[in-house]
Amino acid sequence: MQSIEDTKQTRRIQISGGSTYTISLPKKWIDEIGIKNGDNMTIVKNANHSMTLFPGLDTEKPRRRAVITISQKDAGESIQRKIIAVYLNGYKTIQIISKGVKILPEHSRLIKDLVRRSMIGTEIVESDSESITIQILTRLPELTFDVALKRMHLMTSNMHREAIEALSKNDIAYGEEVARMDDEVDRFSLYMMRTLIMAIQNASMLYDMELEQPSDCLNYRTVISRIERIADHAALIAKRIKFLKDPLEPKTIKEIQGLSEDAINCFDNSILALTKKDPILAEKIASGVEEIVKKEEALMYGIKESKNSTIIKFVLEDIRRTAEYSSDIIEVVINKTISSIISEK
Known part of the structure; x- marks a missing residue:
């Protein structure tokens, strides 16, 4: 000790x-x-x-190579979880080995798909029957945390708007295309989580990210998780289109579009308040979220039973959750800026 x-x-x-x-x-x-x-x-x-x-x-010394030993009995999901955990902990090289036996083809496909789909700035640099080596190439100066956050926000905001558009057009193919965008948001989420974990452990990286103290990493972790959840709900809206029995009525489409626009405006403004460190804007958004929740409740109450009523209720809930997650982001803004609006005695 x-x-x-x-x-x-x-x-x-x-x-x-x-x-x-x-x-x-x-x-x-x-x-x-x-x-x-x-x-x-x-x-x-x-x-x-x-x-x-x-x-x-x-x-600054780069972290050493991480070696993950797997067997043919391991579940593919378990292997993926281990790789993601090592990636998040800041290792530059990840080697997956299966000593004495070949890596199962399905395991190899899962690993390669994970690298392609979920891990920004990574490449498989070596691969044979018993080992796969992943190299993380992206460095903070090349893709800063601030740039990644902006891209993640814009992709998520566009996902939501396009999901509503696909829903209004009853376009299943368009909806499937929107839902696939969630993978890209997840990639940015993992990258930023990795960056925050490394920043907590490395004061120089914290300084590069223009964060004032390690506790800021916890705040941004909350923000990232909420953006990711908003993207998940946008993907759910897009996926629900194929379950519609008939095209939605124009009146219903208009109501959904109106509530959706209010929710996504709250989301956009919550990120704006975060970047500008604006507690006044954050308070305005909080009032807006309350109004959205009331509107959603009123629309839910007015839904008549039909072939599409269940899907409509799910979509309205997805939109409400988008607003509520935006509310979590503005709580971070208020927590970060509280010292500027109080006086100490």
Whole structure:
């Protein structure tokens, strides 16, 4: 067990010259981290009046290769879960091996499909009968967290609008095309979750992402999961089209489109409030979400029994859930900006 001195010590600050202060660092810590005399260090001043000290970016060491050993008895879903867990934990190279026996063809297909469908910036660089090696090529400077978040939001917003359009046209093929877009949203979700996990473990990456403190990673994890869920509901709307017995009536289409537009506007504005750190806009969205819930309840109450009534109810619920998940995003905005709207005594 580590002693308190292994993780926390108090040192006195001393002035050196007219405008510089110095503080000594424990030799044991320096040796364990691998810092040498003359190495560059980076100091970050955090918003919570703390400072973070970490080695220069050039000294950052990539994580080692992760090796996953599988057998022919393993379930394909179990293998996929292990690969995703390693990907999220920031490893640059993932090797799947099956010692002494061949990897089953169905396992090989599942792994390759997972890489293609769910993992941004990855390639299979080696593959033989007993091993598959996955290389993660994408680095943060090439696809920043902010850019990935914007793309994920735009894809999800477009998914919802196109799902409603396909529903109004009773176009099954269009709906299936929209539903497939969910895979792309999931890819961005995994990439950003991986980035957040790495940022918690690496102060330099946290700084690159322009996050003020590690707790911000928890807030953004909530945002990402809510965007992913909104995309899931858009995909559900698109998938429900094939179960319609008849085209929807014009009056019903108009009601669904109106509620949908209100919900997606709340979603778009919740992301805008997040990027602008605007608590006033966030409060306005909260009121809008309440109105959407009331409208959805009224529409539900007014639905007459028909061949399509069950599908219509499911669609209305999908739209309401979109608004409610947007409400979760604005809660993050308010939590992050509360210090700017209160006074401390």
